[in-house]
Amino acid sequence: MTGQNPTDQRLEAEHEAEAEAIEAAAVPGLTQQAPVAARSPLQLVWSRLRRDRVAVASAIIILVVILAAIMAPLIAMWVGHGPDEQFRKEGLTEFGTPMPPNAQFLLGTDNLGRDVLVRLVYGARISLTVAFFATLGALGIGTLVGLVAGFLRGWVDTVLTWLMDTTLSLPQLLFAISLVALVGPSLTTTVIVIVLFSWAPIARVVRGQVLSLREREFVEAARSLGASNWRIMRVDVIPNLLVPIVVYGTLLIPQAIVFEATLSFLGLGVLPPTATWGNMLAVASQGSLYTIAPWLVIFPSAALLAVTLAFNLLGDSVRDALDPRQTLFAGRRRLARRRSARRAARKEAKA
Known part of the structure; x- marks a missing residue:
């Protein structure tokens, strides 16, 4: 420090002292950048779904319906009414019409004096069972x-493409009526009919994805190593098809529920007295019974609407979480973020 101007020496000493003070008072972890924790793709998807209010609300509705279906026997024991038990005296008015909702029958009764609440939760079991097996079979095929x-x-x-096009060109409802007339209506027949008409759209989507995947570098590398076609499809291609399969599966479940309800409403699905939402709507339509007992239509229709809408919205949310670049409401969300940023900037300016 010899030969320097005293003023320069003083300034240099002050800078050194200030640097030492800052270093001594530094909080551990702030001077060095904290390592970023790596997250798997599944964790990223789960994080996006948890922040999506629509997905959370849809999942809650679906879980409530599933729990109600599982606990249907317990609910029947709690209210003391069986799904097919008829209460000719307590469950019907003096004119022989259905009893409206009351303390004994929370959702009212039907034309035979059966508890609508108990039949509704038992109907959820049929709808979810059909949707699960039909979706599983359609996705597999x-x-x-x-x-x-x-x-x-x-x-x-x-x-196979000709077979897909032929299946898609068949009239769904007419073919279902013909098949049921030959085999007879039952739960198994309903599942088979839904599978027969649901596998072709999935096959078209999967085929399009595979056509692009088969030309990728990892497939060429597997071929060069001598892997067989079946091994490449099983090990390299199928894992890359999980995203469209999962998304399409969530969208296929509500279609299966609605189709089962339609067949049951027409008398081609699950036969009475088994409780299904379609059978309950069919009972309400007999002799315009819904005009004097509107709850016979309101509650099954509300259940159908809530479940199908929840599954559809959840499917959209899953698709957005798996591929956020193609989010359905991406533009609207970006606009909302810009507006919130502007409001935050205005608050800071006022402060």
Whole structure:
């Protein structure tokens, strides 16, 4: 420090003292950047879904319906009414019409004096059972057909694509009526009919994805290592199809529920006296019974609307969480973020 101006020496000493004081008073963890915790894709999807209010509300509705279906026997024991038990005296008015909602029958009764609440929760069991098995079967068949058609190409793709187009061109309801007339209405027949008409759209989606995946570098690398086509499809291609399969599965469940209700309403699905939402609506339509007992239509229709809407909204939210770049309401959310940023800036300016 010799040869320097005294003023420069004083300023340099002050800077050194200030730097030492800052270093001594530094809070551990602030001077160094904290390591960023790595998160898996599944954790990122779960984080996005938890922040999505629509997804949370839809999941709550679905869980409530599932719990009600599971606990249907307990609910029947709690109210003391069976799903097919008829209360000709307590459950009907003096004119023989259904009893409106009251303390004994919380959601009223139908034309035979049966408890609507108990039949509603038992109907949820039928609808969810049909939707689960039908969706599982349709996803399995559609994924297999689309995978084979898109990966093998050639005459296999031609035949399977023709089969998809033929299935999609068939009139759904008329074919269902014909099949039920030959086999007879039952729960198994309902599941088979839904699967027969649901696998083709899934196969078309999977085939399109496989056509793009089969030209990727990791598939070419697997071929160069001598892997067979079946191994490549099983190990390399199927894991990359999980996103469209999961999204389409969540959207297929409400379709299966509505289709089962439609068949039951027409007398082609689950036969009475088994409680289903479609059968309950069919009872309400007999002799315009809904005009004097509107609750026979309101409660099954509300259950159908709530469940189908919840599954559809949850499917949209899952799709957005898996691919946030193609979010359905991405533009609206960006606009909302800009507005909130402007409001925050105004508050800071006023402060």
